[in-house]
Amino acid sequence: MSEPRTDDRVDVPAEAWSGVHRGPLREGEWVRLVDQKGRKHNFELVAGKRFFSNKGHLDHDDMIGREEGFTLTSSAAGQYLIFRPLLNEFVVSMPRGAAVVYPKDAAQIVALADIYPGARVVEAGAGSGALTCSLLRAVGPWGKVTSYELREEFADVARRNVHQFFSAPEGQTHPAWDLRLGDLKLGLPELGHQVDRIILDMLDPWNCVDVVADALVPGGIVCAYVATTTQLSRVVETLRVHGGFTEPQPWESLVRDWHVEGLAVRPGHKMIGHTAFLVTARRMAPGEKAPRKTRRPAPGAYGVDYTGPRPADIPPVETDAGAAEAHEA
Incomplete structure (x- = not known):
């Protein structure tokens, strides 16, 4: 595989505020390690520091300066895939x-x-x-x-x-x-x-x-x-x-x-x-209203059990008790 060109390693301009870097890993960046069981670890790279797990340790210095997308073997033979973390x-x-x-x-x-x-x-x-x-x-x-x-x-x-x-x-x-x-x-x-x-x-x-x-x-x-x-x-x-x-x-x-x-x-x-x-x-323009749907609501959609906001062209449903009270009055 050919070596990356010089311009391929130039970082994303800081003024873009993308949250993304390219090129070799730098001190102060965050990396994401994934082990062979799919367990993930995110941490900041600090020169001279070590990452510890149940598979031994990895030196941050072994990551700094390398292009992301590589594998490191820990002191206890654990393998870790190393990338910068994506936003998701x-x-x-x-x-x-x-x-x-x-x-x-x-x-x-x-x-x-x-x-x-x-x-x-x-x-x-x-x-x-x-x-x-x-x-x-x-x-x-x-x-x-x-x-x-x-x-x-x-x-x-x-x-x-x-x-x-x-x-x-x-x-x-x-x-x-x-x-x-x-x-x-x-x-x-x-x-x-x-x-x-x-x-x-x-x-x-x-x-x-x-x-x-x-x-x-x-x-x-x-x-x-x-x-x-x-x-x-x-x-x-x-x-x-x-x-x-x-x-x-x-x-x-x-x-x-x-x-x-x-x-x-x-x-x-x-x-x-x-x-x-x-x-x-x-949002409609001031004073404008969107056309109402021509499809009728499903039967019972705004029935006696519905208590929420009600479109103006759908009158409240009168309960049997309410109808009886109105008749007696």
Whole structure:
């Protein structure tokens, strides 16, 4: 195999804030070790330091200066594959305060909420910073990600994780990131400008629909990330009833790996099933309303047991008791 050309080893420009490096491993970078059983270890390279496991030790100095994608044998004959961690690998192993948005959902948010370089994005909340890293990489250093987090301890964890992934120099942060401690409902009106995308990773996103509508540019996208079917129903119906958004689109994604070995080709035993539901809708221009769906709701969809937001053209269903009271009156 030919030697890499000189320009192949030049690092990604620091001003890109990509969180990615190329070329030989350097002191201060993080690496990801995977052993023969698939166990993963992430740590920072420090000259003169050693990594210890039940398979003996490895010297950091034996990794520094080498191109990633090599195997080292430990002092007790354990073999380790060594690469820089990818973003999806980093977020599932980073320290956590709140639960993280998993890579399969972060990828869907970036793609289907159409996060682009230069976009002005607001997220609530910051959690542990997993989604923040994806959003910052998508908007680039010339965009803006404003993250609202209610809990200071979660904000601290998110700050450390984001700084670690993007290798932020001491005392600096990603130039596109603005982490704010506070409530989105109070913070959005104080921004002073409209934004292009709003991501709601919170317990009650339906309570933010009015301020989100005011903050989004016409054509902007709101994306809600919720865990349960009751939350899903409430946020979809609230967006629908508001009238200033297109018909909400709810979905979830499931990921199943496959075992492929000669003629033994079958679904894997592990699957990333339900993590969350996603809902997207686009903001209409001021004073405009999206056409109502012509398809009638399913029978009983808004029946006597339904207590959530109700479209204006679907009147409440009168119960037998209510009808009797009206008749007696």
